[in-house]
Amino acid sequence: DLTVPNLSYRTGPYGANGNQYADGFNDYFTLLNERDGGIGGQKILTPECETAYNTEKGVECYESTKGNNALVYNPFSTGITYQLIPKVAADGIPMVTPGYGRTSAKDGSVFQWVFNPPANYWDGASVIVKHLLDVNGGDLNGKTIALVYHNSAFGKEPIRTLEELSKKHGFTLSQIPVDPPGQEQKSQWLQIRREKPDYVILYGWGVMNQAAIQEAANIRYPMENLIGIWWAGGEVDVEPAGAAANGYKSATFNGVGMDYPFYGDLKTHVLDTGKASGGGAHVGKAMYSRGMYAALIIAEGIKKAQELAGTPEITAAQMRDGLEALEITEARMTELGLPGFGQPFQLSCQNHGGSGMGMIQQWDASAKQWKLITDFIQPDEDVLQPLIQADAQAFAAENSIQPRCN
Amino acid sequence: MEQLLYASEVLVNGLMAGVMYSLVALGFVLIFKASGVFNYAQGVLALFAALTLVGIQQGQVPFAHLINAMTGAHLSSFGWTVPSLLAILLTALVMVGLAILIETLVLKHLVGQEPIIMFMATIGLAYFLEGLGDIMWGADVKTLDVGLPQGISDTAEAWTAALTGYGFFIDRLDIWATVIAALLVAALVAFSQYTKQGRAMRAVADDHQAALSVGISLRFIWVMVWSIAGFVALVAGIMWGTKSGVQFSLSLIALKALPVLMLGGFTSIPGAIVGGLIIGVGEKLFEFYIGPMVGGATESWFAYVLALIFLVFRPQGLFGERIIERV
């Protein structure tokens, strides 16, 4: 058997999101175990450990699970990721952080053990700006964009990128921090009401999203001009505002809804047999889908690693090699029953981050559904790549890491 | 001129935000007045009340998750919805029941202990209720709708626009909050100053032993006060829950209420309101004028610093009872 610890959080301020994500993650592996007998004949175990989104508990979870031949980690928290980056390097266990964590970990030559496919925070920012360019016929000159962000490592991530992009495209960027937890955002939204920015980008998490969307509705800010990062794109974020949230947009790096053949299998093998994590209450929700997608990436990585190692019983080091050789194609996604659900990407020793593409989804309040309104959008690598490199170099210098891959 | 108008808009909204803080602060004041206990669990009480309200309203099966996990059943909902008013009443009853439980299981055994011990006990209680609320009603974000309107008030906007040329933003929910807060405060002040029970409540806060010795039943007073505090928590929970959904973070609004309390005085009901207004206005104006210079998000600490400065001049808060120092 292979062990993929699931460092989840189902309690605390972000428990509502963590719940869905963890269920998706578990269910995907349950399906593989039930339907295919695991991967390469090996069952995948996903022992859960509650972190409550708390870094210290995260470390405790990591320490308590790593002894049991843990193959790979997905801590689902930027804070915990930062804690674990040095630790996984020391212990030689890979860590996969899809859509969160440290952006510059994309540079595999420095971050040997960390992977963040298929997209990272900076990709997200760039994809959103690209979308705005599209909406505006390719021109954002003279426009103003406000960034409302969670005043933490996560929320501050896109600032550098957006500053670069504003130089490039000639829009004005105004930064509006919100301290977590962020139930009370009156001043921020009054400021927006006065300044009337053309667009507002939301890098929020937890209750901050719900409050922001409600406040935006309160000041009658046009919902379609409010665009969140993918972590501000769950049902839980929009539902409290009810009909007022109609038209709100967010980025996403995976498909939404249940219109995929995959769910048929899930129903027969997992839901109907009563093996669903958390009773199957969240199947098809945005965060559930994302947890499932994270599991998919890891599962594919395992498969690849088994191929390379020539044995189904792989080690963590072999897992890393598998991830570095991972390639997920359009065809493979179709094969998995999830056509178009995720973007095709290929990792390498150098590139631990994939293609970084994202789509834009929009909330339909009457149908209570997210609708995809764009195809995958390619982020602006010209802007991002140098930034990533600079940050990775700095990290390498600080920690005397010798870049590899050459 | 425009700056000034903006500033007054911020000011008005600050006042309103302050009222929302006060709603939470009131619960603290009541319990402090009655027992000298700083009830850390007040925020969680608000969360618990709001969760229960939503649960009752939407006909959720309590402990569904636990039962499902233990027995493999698939319970979730009774399939009915209860009208808002009835649901609020039922929730109030639940809060009374909770008060009785808290009294018999916790407070009764801690008569005469130092305030800090009681404070700790309320923290333990907060933990317990947090876990209980989650187990009972689930950890999801829930939508709370009891029919309170939300969003910009057109009348206020039109009216201010006609007057000044700039339409102010005033949230309808805030207007409601103000009205409700005013009623609550009036009722509570009357209760604590002019009724026998109110007097007994203050007596208990001063000296448990002496109160016992004149035949005041601590148990009754505590049940009563915790019930009222539970009701106030329910009101606060409704307001804040309507604003941003019912979920764990609701309990953290307690942190916004603390500076209000400090400034107004732990023992003063009107203080909770005045403190709220000052804090609301202060932090919004500070964020408006100074925030941009220092990078914003000053609201997390400004209220505390403001209250601290006030306290240095009046150690018992604006309206708090004077701290009697004699030898």
Place this chain on the structure above:
Amino acid sequence: MDLRHITLRFGGVTAIKDISFDIREGEIRAIIGPNGAGKSSMMNVMSGFYVPQEGEVWFRGAKRPPMRPYQVARQGLARTFQNIALFDGMSVLDNIMTGRLTMMKSSLLEQALWWGRAEAEETRHREQVEKIIDFLEIQNIRKTPVGRLPYGLKKRVELARALAAEPKLLMLDEPMAGMNVEEKEDMSRFILDVNDEFGTTIALIEHDMGVVMDLSDRVVVMDYGRKIGDGTPDEVRNNQEVIDAYLGVAHD
């Protein structure tokens, strides 16, 4: 100590109205008066806790500038309190040791490392304190937390704490309240011994007329903030105003 024209007001209440009297080196000076007369307030003025609105306090021939109470204590004034003000969480020994705080000189760092002056000083003062403990006959409760002691013993510990400071002027606020005769006798003896052996000047507030008349050299009588009598016990005892305001008819 010389108090000149002291007036003290609290909001609307005038607790002390233009009172002057002096305390001579080495005497026992009693202050008596009905409840609420302002005796304790007077003592608070002397120890610097209340600052009078008017009037001057002279100590050992010099006018006392405005001072915080702890500075007053360092001048050699020590006192006990009407509503016992012991440190409940500490043992009797520690309570008495606090009386000597003003004489402790070792620095925080020395204490942290229990090094240099810290340890020697501790032992030296401990010896002094043990003498006082022996003197007041409280050896057996040395290590008991004072919170648990009965009232009378607390009073005695309080006296010990004040004595430990080796004061020049010792002020006692109702040292015998809540004691029975036997204990009052003990207490009287302690007060007299302190006065005799160390030559300590004593200011005494007490309601037990027997004690006051027997012990004190001179008596001040206060009534609602005013001074209505001042003189030897005998003079005071026979002062009609004092009898009307305070003593009432004697029963014993």
Place this chain on the structure above:
Amino acid sequence: MLYREAGDFKTSYRDDSQTFPLKLDRMGYWVTLAVAFGVIPFVITDYWANAVLVPFLIYAIAALGLNILVGFGGQVSLGTGGFMAVGAYATYKLTTTFPEISLLIHILLAGGITAAVGVFFGLPSLRIKGFYLAVATLAAQFFLVWLFNKVPWFYNYSASGQITAPERTFLGYVISGPATSAPAKYLVCLAFAVGLAWVARNLTRGTAGRKWMAIRDMDIAAEIIGVNPLTAKMSAFAVSSFFIGVAGALLFSIYLGAAEASETFGINKSFLVLFMVIIGGLGSIFGSFAGAAFLVVLPVFLKNVLVGAFGWPTDLAAHVELMIVGALIVFFLIVEPHGLAQLWRLTKEKLRLWPFPH
């Protein structure tokens, strides 16, 4: 009558004021130390170090510090998280600016810096008392965290605002950074904890401790008998913050290896440490350790039992865990409001009397 004091006579005041007046206690103490230094380092695993012992020792230091302030000085503070952050960021700035100087010295210096900050935020305590002060110290908590979040200089302008502990060695052993071995982490923390506990003990049995306790028990009377409230309170804040600063420094540099102000040093830290102090016993050094042990070990233990042994879903387990911890806190307060230390003391008193009931 196994445990007794009869026959254990003291012939000097010096003997009488030692830490463990009873011989049996003294022996227990030396045995504990011997095991802690001589046995555990050889058997410790990563899990035990990282999940239990290292956090226990670090929190014990913080609890000691807070106990000095709350338990001895009577000043309730909820700024612990913020002060720990000062210790952590000070260490980070010092060790990245002067990498050639030993990290251990930096940690002590960080304690000193925290002491200064603590004194500054302690000044209001001269006017403000009780719960007002407690809430007022939250100003320090929130302001400091905001500051470390907002001013890039503190985190050396890193993109995410995180600070990461660089690798540092002591006597050739790596003591900080990802490559640190479990025994090294443990020993560094143990040495600090034991040393600081000794200092705390010295301070609290001497003049400084008496001043603090006098202020705690009755501040007015203390002032009247000659305690200068300014120096007494400020020294309590300084010493307490020093301890807490060191704890923060260790938490960051030895234990976690990376930190972010609002995440790692949030208000929950302040509450957690206060719990430890109260559950352990106000005004007790042993209590600080007991409280820290209780609150570090209990959740880990519960989790292992509920999830590991009973196989409950983690979310249920987490919720039940919250309920159990909450209920236990209340339960302990009811059984013995003066904490685990008092419980221990009472047990000893009973043992002394044993087999007689009174």
Place this chain on the structure above:
Amino acid sequence: MLDAVATAPVTPARAGEALLEVNNIEVIYNHVILVLKGVSLSVPKGSITALLGGNGAGKTTTLKAVSNLLKSERGEVTKGAITYRGENVTDLDPAALVKKGVIQVMEGRHCFEHLTVEENLLTGAYTRTDGAAAVRRDLEMVYEYFPRLKERRKSQAGYTSGGEQQMCAMGRALMSRPETILLDEPSMGLAPQLVEQIFQIVKKVNEGEGVTFLLAEQNTNVALRYAHYGYILESGRVVMDGEAAALRENPDVKEFYLGMAEEGRKSFRDVRSYRRRKRWLA
């Protein structure tokens, strides 16, 4: 125990049936400190019974055991029973006991600091149900007893002098129109005139309204002058009891509690540390 008891004239109060009876109780604080070692007493209806004894003898503890206030001090009655009107009240909660008509005035003037004097008095009437008018009447009565309180009625009790607080506590107890008052050291810290006055009031209330008193006192002199019967407590045991008048004549009581030597009252100046052994400890 002493023949003085047997020969003393029986006062009317003594003849009344026992209202309150304490039977061989033992009290332990904090699970370890044994304070009362089998105390028994009986308080007849309509009497004034004094509980005398030195510091730490256990007077306060006895009173608290009766009024059930021990629990909040971590003390408990581990043996024996307390009956009131023949009913066992050992485990009643204090409020219920007040409803039965037993109220305690605590030692050390526990007033509600932040309430005004008048509010303090009104809390005394908390358990009463006979209407606001009656309460007002009694308030006036209390003010009549203690005119000083009337002057200070609007000030917070925390700012009144020691004596004023004692009056306030007494007045508060009277406000509940009790049947029995447990009075703990009412004379402590009061001016002689006031002590006399308070005891006068005790007497008046006792005779006029038939209220029963159990009072703990250090001031043996006054106590025995007003009380009908007395118990002397030492180290948690009753060492002597008897009619007040008889106790006053007992040579030991005279010496140790009244401060009289054979030749009359001694001056405090002349007492020396010589101590005669108490006969009952022999």
